[in-house]
Amino acid sequence: MTLAAHASLRATRPGPASAFAELDDSHVVQAFLDGQSRAFDELVARYQARLLNFIYRTIGDRERAEDLVQEVFIRIYRHLHRFDQTKKFSTWAYTIASNLAKNELRNRSRNPLVLFQAIKKHWEADHRPLQFEDSSSRPDDMFRKRHLRALVEQSVEQLPEHHRVVFVLRELEGKTYEEIAEITGCNLGTVKSRLNRARNSFATIIAPHLD
């Protein structure tokens, strides 16, 4: 790729109007490998938000999640020529994201930090920043909704790392068991077993708060 190609990469912002919007992932990947640098913008546009949410739900830190999404795209860019195109691009991208998220959690367990998000969760209601909500909702509904959101987020964070990744991939990303097995590098039996444990733990944590 030339510097002129880089200039085109600079000039284009990823968006749905891209010429590649109609193509599936494998064709976009092929277009990029054929020298059309703008195809990479399309891949970024397709996956940036999904990967950010996946990593954020796994590690619970938005800023760091964004850094890791950048790292995912850098790795994709570096190694796309080695990507086995008989496989799904999304699975490969999630595998990279999952590995980075796991590394992050491992590093964090070695060097524990108190995250701002963790502090924020325990703020008293009066000390929380002002939040605007849908004014059409009734106050008790709003309270329940907010309470439930906080509760499910906490419940996911309480899951052990290897259960959490599988749980998020299944419940939030809608991945199949086979895809999860490929992303996490586990066999199908392990995925099923981890998912069952994760679901049991999640329901057990959340149940007392819903009564």
Place this chain on the structure above:
Amino acid sequence: MDCCEFREQYSDFADRLLDEEAELRARRHLKLCAPCRRFDAAFRTGVSALRDLPSVELSRSFGDRLRGRLGHELVVRALAVDPFSGAVAAMLVMVTIGLVTWDLVELRAARRAAAAAAVSVPAAVWIPAPAQIRLDTVENFHSGFHPFDPVLLVADTNPTQDTNPPRFDVPAVWGGR
């Protein structure tokens, strides 16, 4: 089916992966068991709330930062992967090193020349003592000879027989004659 069995198979039940008979047994258990019903309701409500969570938005600087990093990757790749660019880069490096070396050699030679010029002292020249010229004789007086005339300096005498101390010529650049 008891509660333990129900929870062991819960994941498959939630994903509707149980065979027909197992699913019927599980549904029957749910009807009869309040704790398992509560468990099932908690799971479904929780997952539903989780999916309704507002998605996290990317910061405004995300795209620019990513483009910056990809640009850096391009440069690295151009230097490392593309053999032509790599060769050009290697040649540039070699030329730069060559120029710097040449410059150093030149600089050293110039310094040496300057140092040599600064301490340049003409070699000593043996000047035999001038022949004794008597000015009191009329011939010498009228011949126009002057004792300090340079002509006298070349007047040859035998140095071995000369008892006068040697003199050194003074170069014209020093202001002497």
